Amino acid sequence: xxxxxxxxxxxxxxxxxxxxxxxxxxxxxxxxxxxxxxxxxxxxxxxxxxxxxxxxxxxxxxxxxxxxxxxxxxxxxxxxxxxxxxxxxxxxxxxxxxxxxxxxxxxxxxxxxxxxxxxxxxxxxxxxxxxxxxxxxxxxxxxxxxxxxxx
Numbered sequence: 001x002x003x004x005x006x007x008x009x010x011x012x013x014x015x016x017x018x019x020x021x022x023x024x025x026x027x028x029x030x031x032x033x034x035x036x037x038x039x040x041x042x043x044x045x046x047x048x049x050x051x052x053x054x055x056x057x058x059x060x061x062x063x064x065x066x067x068x069x070x071x072x073x074x075x076x077x078x079x080x081x082x083x084x085x086x087x088x089x090x091x092x093x094x095x096x097x098x099x100x101x102x103x104x105x106x107x108x109x110x111x112x113x114x115x116x117x118x119x120x121x122x123x124x125x126x127x128x129x130x131x132x133x134x135x136x137x138x139x140x141x142x143x144x145x146x147x148x149x150x151x
Contacts, residue, residue, distance in 0.1 A: 084115030
């Protein structure tokens with residue numbers, strides 16, 4: 001194990017301990033370009049860019065940056081108001097709520113996020129045209145994560 005990986009593992013363990021001791025569900029650490037987020041969310045689906053340790057999920061800084069790469073331009077974003085699993089359509093096999101190029105209005109349902117077996121409709125808070133859908137159907141999402149880009 002490299003020195004860098006060993007130091008990161010120590011940070012993860014310390015964050016996990018603080019998470020448990022303080023009764024938190026999520027904690028984040030950032031230093032010198034390294035960003036580590038630890039969550040206590042055992043139902044979370046893990047992707048290749050994530051590491052699991054005792055139901056603690058650590059998402060790499062690189063994965064977060066790739067997801068939110070389009071930030072400094074004229075686009076507006078519909079962001080996730082919660083942690084959960086996003087679905088692009090109301091039911092499996094049905095048409096998506098929105099597609100690239102669709103015009104949306106404030107209040108239109110654009111995605112559903114399932115959290116703790118409850119399906120939450122996510123409505124647009126701004127009007128515009130969908131230019132990019134940044135998530136895939138069934139993908140886990142974080143609080144504040146960009147879901148859809150509009151202009």
